[in-house]
Amino acid sequence: MSILMTLRIALKALNRNKLRTMLTMLGMIIGVGAVITMVAIGKGAQTTIEEQVKAAGTNMININAGNFSQGGVRMGQGMSSRLKPEDAEALRAVPGVQYVAAGANTRGQVIAGNENWSTQVQGTDVDMPMIRSWPVKYGAFFSPQDVRAATKVAVLGNLVAETLFGPEFDPTGEMIRIRNQPFRVIGVMASKGQSGTGQDQDDVIFVPYTTVMKKLQGQQHINNITVSAATPDVAPVAEAIAQTLRVRHEIMPGEPDDFMVRTLEEMASVRSETARTMGTLLAAIAGVSLLVGGIGIMNIMLVSVTERTREIGLRMAIGARGKDVLMQFLVEAVVLSLFGGMIGIAFGFGLAAAAERFLQWPTTIPPNAIGMAFGFAAATGVFFGFYPARKAARLDPIEALRFE
Amino acid sequence: MAPILQVRDLVKTYAVGEHTVRALRGANMDVRAGEFVAITGPSGSGKSTLMHILGCLDRPTSGQYILDGNDVSRMSKDELAVIRNRKIGFVFQGFNLLSRTTAIDNVELPLLYNGSLKMKTADRHKTAMEALNSVGLSDRYDHFPNQLSGGQQQRVAIARALVTQPTILLADEPTGNLDTRTSIEVMDIFQTLNKERGITILLITHEMDIAEYGTRYVRFRDGRIQADSPVARRRDAKIELAALPPPEEDPPIPGSGDPVPVEHLGGVV
Numbered sequence: 001m002s003i004l005m006t007l008r009i010a011l012k013a014l015n016r017n018k019l020r021t022m023l024t025m026l027g028m029i030i031g032v033g034a035v036i037t038m039v040a041i042g043k044g045a046q047t048t049i050e051e052q053v054k055a056a057g058t059n060m061i062n063i064n065a066g067n068f069s070q071g072g073v074r075m076g077q078g079m080s081s082r083l084k085p086e087d088a089e090a091l092r093a094v095p096g097v098q099y100v101a102a103g104a105n106t107r108g109q110v111i112a113g114n115e116n117w118s119t120q121v122q123g124t125d126v127d128m129p130m131i132r133s134w135p136v137k138y139g140a141f142f143s144p145q146d147v148r149a150a151t152k153v154a155v156l157g158n159l160v161a162e163t164l165f166g167p168e169f170d171p172t173g174e175m176i177r178i179r180n181q182p183f184r185v186i187g188v189m190a191s192k193g194q195s196g197t198g199q200d201q202d203d204v205i206f207v208p209y210t211t212v213m214k215k216l217q218g219q220q221h222i223n224n225i226t227v228s229a230a231t232p233d234v235a236p237v238a239e240a241i242a243q244t245l246r247v248r249h250e251i252m253p254g255e256p257d258d259f260m261v262r263t264l265e266e267m268a269s270v271r272s273e274t275a276r277t278m279g280t281l282l283a284a285i286a287g288v289s290l291l292v293g294g295i296g297i298m299n300i301m302l303v304s305v306t307e308r309t310r311e312i313g314l315r316m317a318i319g320a321r322g323k324d325v326l327m328q329f330l331v332e333a334v335v336l337s338l339f340g341g342m343i344g345i346a347f348g349f350g351l352a353a354a355a356e357r358f359l360q361w362p363t364t365i366p367p368n369a370i371g372m373a374f375g376f377a378a379a380t381g382v383f384f385g386f387y388p389a390r391k392a393a394r395l396d397p398i399e400a401l402r403f404e
Numbered sequence: 405m406a407p408i409l410q411v412r413d414l415v416k417t418y419a420v421g422e423h424t425v426r427a428l429r430g431a432n433m434d435v436r437a438g439e440f441v442a443i444t445g446p447s448g449s450g451k452s453t454l455m456h457i458l459g460c461l462d463r464p465t466s467g468q469y470i471l472d473g474n475d476v477s478r479m480s481k482d483e484l485a486v487i488r489n490r491k492i493g494f495v496f497q498g499f500n501l502l503s504r505t506t507a508i509d510n511v512e513l514p515l516l517y518n519g520s521l522k523m524k525t526a527d528r529h530k531t532a533m534e535a536l537n538s539v540g541l542s543d544r545y546d547h548f549p550n551q552l553s554g555g556q557q558q559r560v561a562i563a564r565a566l567v568t569q570p571t572i573l574l575a576d577e578p579t580g581n582l583d584t585r586t587s588i589e590v591m592d593i594f595q596t597l598n599k600e601r602g603i604t605i606l607l608i609t610h611e612m613d614i615a616e617y618g619t620r621y622v623r624f625r626d627g628r629i630q631a632d633s634p635v636a637r638r639r640d641a642k643i644e645l646a647a648l649p650p651p652e653e654d655p656p657i658p659g660s661g662d663p664v665p666v667e668h669l670g671g672v673v
Contacts, residue, residue, distance in 0.1 A: 016504050314500045315517070316488075317459070318488065318489060318513060318517060319486065319489020319518065320485060320517050321481070321517075323482075324517060401461075401496070
């Protein structure tokens with residue numbers, strides 16, 4: 001018998017008892033609907049998490065001067081003086097690089113009025129707030145002109161501002177002294193709290209890196225460059241950066257780098273771990289709901305086989321082979337699950353939209369989720385339809401015809 | 405003329421619990437084309453078992469069964485299904501029509517399982533319509549079984565058995581659920597098909613008077629053939645029908661009255 005004919009017979013059989021067909025499909029509808037909704041909510045949450053992790057700076061790539069040896073004595077990271085401001089400028093041209101900030105750091109005693117505090121003085125560039133998604137609380141960050149002119153302006157970390165001027169005070173325009181040199185406060189960063197490594201990120205003063213080089217340290221080199229990649233996929237960008245610097249520093253193939261490129265792999269792995277956990281959770285929910293739907297189909301198909309024993313006997317008597325009967329019931333089960341799946345997909349879309357609208361949960365339905373749900377529905381139909389179908393196919397025609 | 409159906413030393417035993425039931429103990433029979441054989445016997449005589457083997461629904465424990473030149477006694481289940489589809493037409497006591505399925509769709513059913521026929525839908529309809537016409541029900545082709553009387557349902561079942569132009573027509577107690585008049589009507593159809601179209605009929609019944617519509621009479625007892633003879637005084641259904649008072653009205657079409665309670669398949673889902 002052709003598959004088209006089998007399909008027609010299956011549709012007719014399902015049409016004969018609409019209520020039961022609907023109730024059986026309901027299992028699949030809820031199963032597939034739940035999968036779609038879960039995936040939508042999960043994806044939405046994942047996107048939100050990704051944005052939050054990105055705010056923490058996973059796109060960041062740090063380039064430190066380092067690996068400098070003199071007479072066999074290897075110096076630690078940041079000791080080499082070969083990283084130059086021009087290197088930072090050159091990195092802006094590397095594909096995938098979004099922001100670049102040269103860095104020159106020092107520590108020093110800061111004095112404001114009769115308060116003083118020892119803190120880290122970070123010389124950086126105007127891109128820093130963008131790279132670290134770090135807004136200012138009062139005032140403004142310094143401008144390119146400040147960097148060019150190496151002006152003595154400072155943007156305080158929240159902790160430094162509170163220590164020197166007290167909480168809830170806007171010190172913009174106040175004068176402070178760093179290593180006995182007067183600096184004008186032009187802004188205060190928003191509080192950022194501890195970093196992933198337990199460092200207080202608010203215990204810092206930002207000044208133009210040129211100011212550190214020329215006014216505080218008197219050095220020609222910079223200590224580090226901070227780069228942010230346009231996408232979270234930082235590895236190829238880091239590779240390109242390393243190549244660019246090797247060329248600029250005229251390092252021969254085989255020679256070690258005189259700099260170090262570091263990405264926040266730990267953060268990135270946290271993110272992928274989160275995504276994986278979410279995925280596993282969703283797969284589990286999907287599995288359970290489809291399992292329940294599938295058992296519903298199996299249950300009904302078993303009842304159906306028993307009820308239609310005489311029909312099966314008759315079909316066999318007039319020439320249906322075992323595989324014809326098997327196909328008939330299998331196709332019925334698959335039709336049930338596929339129709340249920342289709343309605344379930346629509347149901348899932350509705351539910352996801354409702355979650356977004358009424359619960360303000362962000363939802364995203366990835367296009368492959370639809371195909372996946374459909375495939376799972378079909379597989380469920382085949383898997384759970386097979387046993388009842390085989391039971392029907394193995395009936396003895398004589399017994400089946402006698403069945404009351 | 406070679407017989408179209410040959411049965412040699414047919415034995416069938418069943419294991420029922422610890423007992424072995426010997427349903428057939430060496431049956432021998434030849435049937436030639438165009439015969440109308442009535443097989444009778446008390447219950448437990450083995451006539452049902454014989455009917456199952458003749459209908460290729462079951463295989464003998466030993467012995468040989470040759471149908472239309474094919475030894476079907478050792479065929480596989482799937483091969484038997486094909487033989488049933490092409491060579492045998494079944495008529496059952498309980499009609500066994502698919503419920504909520506029109507008469508014509510019921511008649512078409514065997515054609516659907518004939519893969520080698522590759523019939524187009526229109527051809528299938530035409531063939532089924534011809535079969536319905538031969539039992540005088542072409543005007544009821546779109547009726548459902550529960551809209552037909554018992555006699556009409558049995559005629560649809562006969563049309564279904566005829567649609568593949570089988571070698572033999574096997575009727576198992578075809579009048580068991582029918583009243584006297586419709587029984588005679590059904591026998592009339594059998595006699596007409598046998599006489600005018602030369603269709604070979606094997607009729608299994610336990611009613612002696614029904615057996616007398618056949619041309620040959622085979623009596624079963626204890627798994628063997630006890631008597632095998634031509635029917636001496638053959639009954640003619642047409643003459644008997646003419647002698648009966650005129651039939652009652654056709655059953656009302658549902659919607660215009662009570663549906664006729666009839667037995668049909670409990671097809672659900």
